[in-house]
Amino acid sequence: MNSPDLAGIGMTSQRTRERLVERLAERGIRNREVLQAMRTTPRHLFLDEAMAHRAYEDTALPIGYQQTLSQPYVVARMTELLLAGGPLGRVLEIGSGSGYQTAILAQLVDNVFAVERIKPLLDASRRRLRTLRLRNVRFRHADGSLGWPELAPFDGILGAAAPAEVPADLLAQLAPGGRLVLPVGTQTQHLHVITRTDDGFSTEVVEAVRFVPLRPGTQR
Numbered sequence: 483m484n485s486p487d488l489a490g491i492g493m494t495s496q497r498t499r500e501r502l503v504e505r506l507a508e509r510g511i512r513n514r515e516v517l518q519a520m521r522t523t524p525r526h527l528f529l530d531e532a533m534a535h536r537a538y539e540d541t542a543l544p545i546g547y548q549q550t551l552s553q554p555y556v557v558a559r560m561t562e563l564l565l566a567g568g569p570l571g572r573v574l575e576i577g578s579g580s581g582y583q584t585a586i587l588a589q590l591v592d593n594v595f596a597v598e599r600i601k602p603l604l605d606a607s608r609r610r611l612r613t614l615r616l617r618n619v620r621f622r623h624a625d626g627s628l629g630w631p632e633l634a635p636f637d638g639i640l641g642a643a644a645p646a647e648v649p650a651d652l653l654a655q656l657a658p659g660g661r662l663v664l665p666v667g668t669q670t671q672h673l674h675v676i677t678r679t680d681d682g683f684s685t686e687v688v689e690a691v692r693f694v695p696l697r698p699g700t701q702r
């Protein structure tokens with residue numbers, strides 16, 4: 483059997499994706515560039531064949547290793563929040579998983595630096611971005627709670643796994659005016675938007691979310 487490819491799963495892929503984008507707009511996503519990136523990015527390529535037919539539902543889906551591909555609404559919302567301060571140069575992504583959020587970011591900012599702690603997920607995401615010819619991304623197999631100090635500072639940092647508290651290393655690697663968008667908490671989690679100001683940080687707690695936990699160390 484053929485694996486899902488760029489042509490899409492049957493003829494319905496573009497149409498179902500269009501419907502998903504309409505749903506996102508109804509749910510309050512306003513940024514046109516974000517909606518356009520979600521319209522043109524084939525989410526089914528980021529899933530195993532057995533899951534691909536559900537790719538354009540607005541729901542999180544399993545990608546193996548007890549991890550999930552984030553819900554499209556959450557991807558759109560976090561990207562919109564990250565971009566709310568204007569165009570971004572260098573963005574650090576923590577917990578890139580399938581690479582879907584990475585692919586969306588790569589179309590909207592200059593450079594993406596993606597860190598993932600599970601090696602097979604990282605390898606698969608790297609292949610997918612190559613297939614999509616998104617070349618402004620560097621991947622690293624590491625514990626993202628430490629950031630990527632050699633490449634800091636970043637204009638934006640986006641995390642897709644929830645720590646109990648905001649990691650100090652991530653704050654330290656934020657450029658002046660830079661924004662960190664991250665789920666925080668254990669049982670209940672909330673999306674935090676933290677901006678580096680002239681004299682410290684300002685925090686906005688946006689909405690309740692559900693993410694996998696940010697875990698220490700790496701996995702082969």
Ligand code: SAH
Nearest residue numbers: 551552577579580583599625626643696697
């Ligand atoms: N946006 C991704 C989300 C994947 S789920 C997607 O849509 O596919 C969150 C990811 O964070 C998982 O792949 C998990 O392995 C990863 N993760 C958890 N803790 C991490 C850490 N400390 N450093 C890097 N990645 C981490």
